[in-house]
Amino acid sequence: MNNPYQDSEQVRGGSAIRLENLTKHYPDSPDPAVDNISLSIEPGEFVVLLGPSGCGKTTLLKMINRIYEPTSGNIWIDNTEVHALAASQLRRHIGYVIQQTGLFPHMRIEDNVATVPRLLKWSKQRTRQRVEELLELVGLPPESYARRYPTQLSGGEQQRVGLARALAGEPSTMLMDEPFGALDAITRTRLQDELSRIHRQISQTILFVTHDIDEAVRLADRIVVMREGKVDQFDTPLQIVSRPANQFVAELVGADDVLRRMSLIPISSAVSPLGHQRSNGEPTIPASAFLRDAIGLMVDSATEQLTVVDEDGHPAWSLTMDDIQRSVSGSESGRAMNTGVTSSAND
Amino acid sequence: MELDLRYLKEHPDIVWEHTVEHLQLSVTALAIALPIAIMLGLLAVRFRWLTTPVITAVSVLYTIPSIALLAFLIPSQGIGQRPALIMLVLYAQLFLVRNIVAGLNGVDPDILEAGRGLGMNELQLFRKVWLPLALPVIMAGVRTGLVTTISLATIAGWVNAGGLGELMFQGIARLYGSMVLVGVIAVTILSLSIDLVLRALERLTPVARANRAAST
Numbered sequence: 001m002n003n004p005y006q007d008s009e010q011v012r013g014g015s016a017i018r019l020e021n022l023t024k025h026y027p028d029s030p031d032p033a034v035d036n037i038s039l040s041i042e043p044g045e046f047v048v049l050l051g052p053s054g055c056g057k058t059t060l061l062k063m064i065n066r067i068y069e070p071t072s073g074n075i076w077i078d079n080t081e082v083h084a085l086a087a088s089q090l091r092r093h094i095g096y097v098i099q100q101t102g103l104f105p106h107m108r109i110e111d112n113v114a115t116v117p118r119l120l121k122w123s124k125q126r127t128r129q130r131v132e133e134l135l136e137l138v139g140l141p142p143e144s145y146a147r148r149y150p151t152q153l154s155g156g157e158q159q160r161v162g163l164a165r166a167l168a169g170e171p172s173t174m175l176m177d178e179p180f181g182a183l184d185a186i187t188r189t190r191l192q193d194e195l196s197r198i199h200r201q202i203s204q205t206i207l208f209v210t211h212d213i214d215e216a217v218r219l220a221d222r223i224v225v226m227r228e229g230k231v232d233q234f235d236t237p238l239q240i241v242s243r244p245a246n247q248f249v250a251e252l253v254g255a256d257d258v259l260r261r262m263s264l265i266p267i268s269s270a271v272s273p274l275g276h277q278r279s280n281g282e283p284t285i286p287a288s289a290f291l292r293d294a295i296g297l298m299v300d301s302a303t304e305q306l307t308v309v310d311e312d313g314h315p316a317w318s319l320t321m322d323d324i325q326r327s328v329s330g331s332e333s334g335r336a337m338n339t340g341v342t343s344s345a346n347d
Numbered sequence: 348m349e350l351d352l353r354y355l356k357e358h359p360d361i362v363w364e365h366t367v368e369h370l371q372l373s374v375t376a377l378a379i380a381l382p383i384a385i386m387l388g389l390l391a392v393r394f395r396w397l398t399t400p401v402i403t404a405v406s407v408l409y410t411i412p413s414i415a416l417l418a419f420l421i422p423s424q425g426i427g428q429r430p431a432l433i434m435l436v437l438y439a440q441l442f443l444v445r446n447i448v449a450g451l452n453g454v455d456p457d458i459l460e461a462g463r464g465l466g467m468n469e470l471q472l473f474r475k476v477w478l479p480l481a482l483p484v485i486m487a488g489v490r491t492g493l494v495t496t497i498s499l500a501t502i503a504g505w506v507n508a509g510g511l512g513e514l515m516f517q518g519i520a521r522l523y524g525s526m527v528l529v530g531v532i533a534v535t536i537l538s539l540s541i542d543l544v545l546r547a548l549e550r551l552t553p554v555a556r557a558n559r560a561a562s563t
Binding site: 093169 | 421480554557
């Protein structure tokens with residue numbers, strides 16, 4: 001079988017991933033952990049696998065780099081079925097980050113990060129450059145971190161190294177299994193932001209497992225909601241929160257949480273034309289922000305009206321409390337309607 | 348009581364000869380024992396169901412009294428180095444196998460999964476991650492194994508296998524206290540210095556280096 005990675009200098013952007021009737025039975029369990037799942041993931045997409053523990057999300061993730069082998073079904077990365085390659089060959093082109101970081105404690109940070117480049121037999125020069133570049137990218141200046149050992153770093157720093165190590169071979173796909181699950185809330189949020197930034201910059205395809213809805217909503221282009229080995233819904237965070245496919249999804253994502261929904265609706269979808277008279281000193285907010293930010297600003301500045309500015313900072317629209325209410329209740333009625341439709345089409 | 352080192356003053360060459368012989372016997376025994384132990388250890392780690400039987404077997408071996416084991420070996424192996432080596436190799440298994448298994452099984456499975464997940468094959472994983480992380484425990488096993496072998500090798504004097512045991516047994520037979528004492532002191536010094544040398548080697552392992560860096 002032809003190995004598409006063999007001579008490629010560097011795979012830019014992300015891979016398309018296609019799962020076909022993927023099933024995994026563990027020998028000691030009567031029910032399949034993953035039950036006939038088919039999914040299609042676009043190149044460069046950030047997909048979060050969300051669900052309670054035991055729903056099969058980690059099993060699904062680990063079948064993609066063949067840590068687990070499926071009972072049946074196929075996994076295509078671009079146009080290669082993953083079983084057409086030796087597992088170790090395949091994995092060198094798939095970034096892998098786990099919650100416990102799995103850093104090699106006996107190796108310096110630079111050697112941890114250099115793991116995959118060395119497996120790929122890159123030159124010393126290219127490997128060293130890549131290591132420095134990556135440590136910069138994840139916010140660990142090489143001059144003070146490269147020569148240290150993992151135990152000399154905090155949990156958050158260790159997971160940054162884990163991320164750098166996974167990115168080192170320039171993978172077009174990243175698999176991340178609850179990578180921030182063991183971190184405190186502040187560190188977690190910071191790392192989520194940096195992961196988003198890195199994803200915008202490199203645009204690999206990312207599959208990210210979590211049971212934390214806030215994390216899913218914050219990071220995902222699309223969310224796969226899983227339950228008992230099946231996919232309940234595969235859609236954008238806004239759609240999932242405002243139009244959950246069924247009661248389970250609604251409860252899991254807390255669809256009744258108005259604030260959460262507002263944190264997902266962009267201001268640009270609720271604005272009205274800048275027709276009214278603007279009072280001087282009316283607070284402004286960029287159109288790229290979300291309704292939740294707008295509410296916050298209104299409460300903060302004791303006003304019911306904001307000026308929305310475009311990318312260049314010019315006043316372009318206005319946003320009132322009424323606009324927000326209309327927008328939020330719009331997604332509410334949509335949710336009710338959608339629930340009605342899908343409950344009959346759900347089996 | 349005052350230490351009577353007369354024998355050492357009169358025959359330093361003989362004492363030295365026996366010390367070298369003693370060390371040779373012990374190191375040879377360990378060199379034979381180690382590959383056997385590595386094989387047993389790897390089998391026990393690879394096939395989990397073998398762990399308990401293997402560890403039990405080497406533990407039971409160690410409970411056999413050394414004199415009894417030698418006496419048992421003489422009819423088939425005669426006297427001299429052969430029965431002594433067999434005895435020492437068997438006894439060393441306990442320390443070696445136990446620590447090889449504990450060392451390898453003690454490595455965090457998440458670290459091994461990360462190694463595989465990054466694309467190491469089993470051989471690369473073993474060489475670069477698994478063995479280096481297990482090495483401190485394995486080397487501690489080699490150290491206790493060798494020190495124990497050195498003290499047990501004293502018994503080998505009883506079957507004419509040479510070494511410092513021969514001095515002691517001769518000294519006892521001739522009621523020559525200084526000869527026994529010099530033998531005992533030589534064995535003790537030999538054990539302690541081997542222990543020191545191996546401890547120094549343990550400080551060179553990557554794990555020890557990482558731990559030192561972390562504690563500064």
